[in-house]
Amino acid sequence: MKIAFILPKLVNEAPVIVVKDLINQINEEVTLIDVYYFDDIKEVEFACNSYKISFFDKIDFDKYDIVHSHMLRPDLFVWFNRRKVKTARCISTLHNDIFKVLKDSHNRFLAYIVEKIWIKSLNSFDSVVVLSENMKFQYSKSIKKANMSVISNGRDLCKINRIEIDQVDLEKINLIKLKYKIIGASARLKKIKGFSQVIEVLPYLEEYALVLIGDGDEKDNLIELATKLNVLDRCLFLGYRIDGYRYLTFFDFYAMTSYSEGFPLGLLEAAQNNIPVFCSDLPVFRELFNEKEVSYFELDNTNSLKESILMLEKSKKEFSNNLYEKVVQKYSLKNMGDNYLNLYRKIILESN
Known part of the structure; x- marks a missing residue:
């Protein structure tokens, strides 16, 4: 062929x-x-x-x-x-x-x-x-x-050669990780990815910080929003990095907050690294994963997102294990x- x-x-x-x-x-x-x-x-x-x-x-x-x-x-x-x-x-x-x-x-x-x-x-x-x-x-x-x-x-990260993370990035992440639990994601920073929702919930979750790997035309808007809400000190925008999955090991939770998604590669990568995921309540996600595998929240509902993250915190081992099994077996x-x-x-x- x-x-x-x-x-x-x-x-x-x-x-x-x-x-x-x-x-x-x-x-x-x-x-x-x-x-x-x-x-x-x-x-x-x-x-x-x-x-x-x-x-x-x-x-x-x-x-x-x-x-x-x-x-x-x-x-x-x-x-x-x-x-x-x-x-x-x-x-x-x-x-x-x-x-x-x-x-x-x-x-x-x-x-x-x-x-x-x-x-x-x-x-x-x-x-x-x-x-x-x-x-x-x-x-x-x-x-x-x-x-x-x-x-x-x-996706199968076991077959991908992992590269050392830049020392400057490592120091920045570790500095945040000393004080906060890290919500992270690796993606193009576009409005459709919905990361503004995480910034909007940070004032109500004082133990958490956000780390984004990626660049895009939404970056300046996200920085402006974080400044307005007085949470910029808990937001780290590292920019584009090749093989962004290398940073997953530093995340406590993975943010899948999209308004629309074809198929969530980032979620598969998080699952294979045993990172628990909170996820926007879209039909495509509901088709792929159940409520024991990811924690769902209602789009543009800050209270729903807050509760979703807190629920994930309480049972993160169970969520991450269930999600890992699903991804390894089916995806x-x-x-x-x-x-x-x-x-x-x-x-x-x-x-x-």
């Missing part, structure tokens, strides 16, 4: 990390894997050849059995070249709620227009993978021409790799 993956850029973000992990998992099971990308950014290395292309370059799609694209530009690239594809089977993985993510990063009007175009492109594919049954239900009315499959993301990298290989084989078989 020969596979081409197409990505917008090789940045250290969830969709690219998923592809990297998938390639590592299936590499020995296939004949050839190539990665194509558009932007001249290369934060992530792959265990295969990677090629920078422009949107108007031509590639030999039929050199491959499977062409697997991720995110908007790669999906549009495949769509624009669809008539040239004779034998290869085209697959896309949809990682997020299109409208909500684009509305957060741009505006409602642009989100509406781009979603329509993106959905039209997805209908040209042989198969579209979504990350949860909730996403499948959401898009089943608009993606009708492509077969839809649900494949959950997987492993092996499961993800096997599910994608089975899908690839099924689509190839059906085309013959």
